[in-house]
Amino acid sequence: MATINPYLMFDGNCKEAFEFYKSVFDTAFAEFSLFGDMPPQEGMEEISEEQKTKVMHAKLQISEETFLYGSDIMTKSDKEFSRGDGFQLSLDAKSRDEATNLFDKLSEGGNITMPLSGTFWGAYFGMWTDKFGVDWMVNYDEPSRIL
Template sequence: MTTRLNPYLSFDGDARQAMEFYRDVFGGELRLSTFGEFGQADTPHADKIMHGMLESPSGLTLMGADTPPGMEYEAGGGYSVSLSGDDESELRGCWEKLSDGGSVSVPLEKQMWGDIFGMCTDRFGVPWMVNISTQD
């Protein structure tokens, strides 16, 4: 198996909805496991997501889970998820879905370095950077 670096996102009880949203954005296979499936069936968080993994047809992997009981949830903890490539149609489609219901801090448009770039925070509070490489 090849070594990979995958973003792993933490959520405050809405991991299922968020991961299903990302499946709608990127496509692919989503696998979700709850705390209840791993021995915590008689707890208030049994239906919350202990581990989720999305693998898209284009090779993207995104993981996420609800914050475990006893741990404090911290939204936006100093990170952004970067999505980049040269398939403008695919990346613009992802941008439209990610920014819908969220907030845009940098509109998706041509930048001084020549690429099309934008920054948004999706409706789940996850910050995204989208960069579309252009060939001049």
């Protein structure tokens, strides 16, 4: 069965926030990457040098089954960041089938913002806003990625 974890979104201060959370929970980063670590993506515009320094993904293990995730939000000029944009629910699936099932059912009637597919970081991943306005993401780490 999938687990669910909070995914916090920040307006440029994710690194500062996660350094603080790391000290509070006395843990190390399980994962940490910047937007500048991302290889160029076909069909996507190039990001600025400032955007490259923003956090793409931070992950802290809080307990055996709970993680705290975070990212800086990449706002577009026509949409400003608001506190309501500050979180998503992240599902960690135990299989590709479970990820697909959760994605298909929870996104029905909603808006898919990133179709479920393989990623450059070795996961099967997708994002959507459900029909009630709640932002979700699902992730399944491919066995070849897990060391």
